[in-house]
Amino acid sequence: MSVSGTASIQDGKAIRSRGWLALAALLAATIFLIDTFSPLDMAIAVLYVVVVLFAASFVEKAGLLVIAGACIGLTVLSFAVMHSENYSLSATMRGLVSIAAITVTTLLSLRNREATGVLRDQAALLDLSHDAIFVRDTADTITYWNQGAAQLYGWSRNEAVGQSATDLLRTRFPAPRAEIIAEVLRTGRxxxxxxxxxxxxxxxxxxxxxxLQRDARGRPVATMETNSDITERKQAENALHQAQADLAHVTRVTTMGELTASIAHEVNQPLAAVVTNGEAGLRWMRRPVPDMGEAELSVERMIANARRASEVVARLRALARRGEPVHVRLDLGEVIEDTVALIERELSSHGVRLDMALDPTLPPVLGDRVQLQQVIINLALNAIQAMDGEAREHRRLRISAAPPDEECPGVECPGVAITVEDDGPGVDEEKLPVLFNPFFSTKKDGMGLGLSISRSIVEAHGGRIFATRGGDGPAARGMRFTLILPFAKETVS
Incomplete structure (x- = not known):
């Protein structure tokens, strides 16, 4: 605003103030004339409190004291004019009552001005906040709206006050509004x-x-709502989540590249069996006396192997697909068995023996099958590659799934513990704390992303993953990776 504009506003306020002051003087003069010349035998001077209350709305403290003093002076002057020659106790008492009323009204007005000033200062402090702050009553009607709310939402204070907060802002709640209100009434926040x-x-x-604000009786009066704009932060979080999902997808595709030989082996086996059984079926039917029973068995075996090939392809397509994680109830035993089928070729080519111990009584967990397969494949391939330098008889990979006990020392872990353990050289103790850090790798050609992504996936499932040295004692070798996945909630007693 320009200097001339500010000066114009101040001039307008001064003119209005002089007008109100003239009106107060006229009102005081009218009361004085009635009090002095009216035959009414009553405390007319008490009406000066109206002048004081009226003046309190537009004059400062000093001006209010001057006006109150003038009203008291007019009361005394009127008393002197009317009763200088005819003094009476009742007239004196009426005069004292009027003076007392003017004095008390002035003191109360000054106190009210002080309290109003404090509230105004506090409201001004709220206007300094960058947060959007507003107050609404129990009917959801806005009664206060700070400058931060005006800047964030676009409505001025005059436009917002009196409106329903929920309707004005078209609020989307994370839970039913009735449940949130019930929590506020119960806890106060x-x-x-x-x-x-x-x-x-x-x-x-x-x-x-x-x-929540309550009155002296504990009844709800109003709710103050403070809102901090986190739109940019949420967008950044969503972008980061998408980047992590894209990176996980790239890692899965890279893993599939490493498993090409195993994939070919997995698909070729049932296809070769289909061809073999087909040829056998033809031979049985071309015999001088066709053996239809054997031919039927050959066809049944062909169908079974064709279905097996279809399942292999489906598993590989699921591993390579790109999309949002879908958490469903999973049998971890089946997930692990399907995953092991994808790494059979790697186990064979590296001369690694696999030992599996899957507890058949485990309840299901809630998770994304593809992501969990990615974690298990990554841990298993790391273990297989880590044992390349060991003698073939010492290359052993152990995968187990059981309720956690010693795998989760000192921590309550209600869930399933999946353990992947190898007999390789292991990792030095001082490197264990940074093993899951991004871009840290113990391989010469490693990118250092596999374990980091695996940890992100497990934590997104509400679980945790950690690594320890395998075996017992100072001469222990190998690594043991343990991931804890919580039971599906409906299965927890």
Whole structure:
């Protein structure tokens, strides 16, 4: 605003103030004339409190004291004019009552001005906040709207006050609104993420904090809502999540490249069996006396092997697919068995013996099959490659799934513990704390992303993964990776 504009506003306020002051003087003069010349035998001077209350709305403290003093002076002057020659106790008492009323009204007005000033200063402090702060009553009607709210949402204070907060902002709640209100009434506070719509139609995500105000009887009066704009942060988090998903997809495709030979082996086996059984079936039917029983068995074996090939292809397509994780109830035993089928060729070519111990009584877990397969494949391939320098008789890979006990020392871990253990050289103790850090690798040609992505996947499933040295004692060799996945909630007693 320009200097001339500010000066014009100040001049306008001064003119209005002089007008109100003239009106107060006229009102005081009218009361004085009535009090002095009216035959009414009553405390007319008490009406000067109206002048004091009226003046309190537009004059400062010093001006109010001057006006109150003038009203008291007019009361005394009127008393002197009317009763200088005819003094009476009742008239004196009426005069004292009027003076007392003017004095008390002045003191109360000054105290009210002081309290109002404190509240105004506090409201001004709230306007300094970058957060959007507003107050709404029990009917959800906005009663206060700070400058931060005006800047974030686009409505001025005059436009927002009196509106329903939920309707004005078209609030999207993370849970039913009735449940949130019930929690506020029970605890006096609530915090969570809300999505609001601004005046120009933009969606903003806010971290919202609600605080309930109660009266002296403990009844709810109003709720103060403080909202911090986290829209950019949420967008950054979503972008990071998408980048992690893309990186995990690239890792899966890279892993499939490493498993090409195993894939060919897995698919060729059932296809070769289909051809063999087909040729056998033809021979049985071309005999001088066709053996239809044997031919039927050959066809059944062909169908079984064709289905096996189809299942292999389906598993590989699932591993390579790109999309959002889908968490469903999973039997970890089946997941591990399907995963092991994908690495059979690697086990054979590296001369590694596989030992599996899968508890058949484990309850299901909630997770994404493809992502969990990715984790297990990554751990298994790391273990297989780590044992390349060992004698063939010492190359042993152990995969187990059981309830956690010593694998989760000192921590309550209600879930399934999947352990992948090898007999390779292992990792030095000082490197264990950084083993899951991005870009840290113990391989010469490693990228250092496999274990980091595996940890992200496990933690996204609500679990945890850690590594320890395999075996017992100082001469222990190999590595043991343990991942804990929680049971599906509905199965927990």
């Amino acid at each position: 609530w915090d969570g993420e809300l999505v609001h719509t601004t005046r120009d139609g933009r969606l903003v995500t806010t971290m919202s904090r609600w605080s």
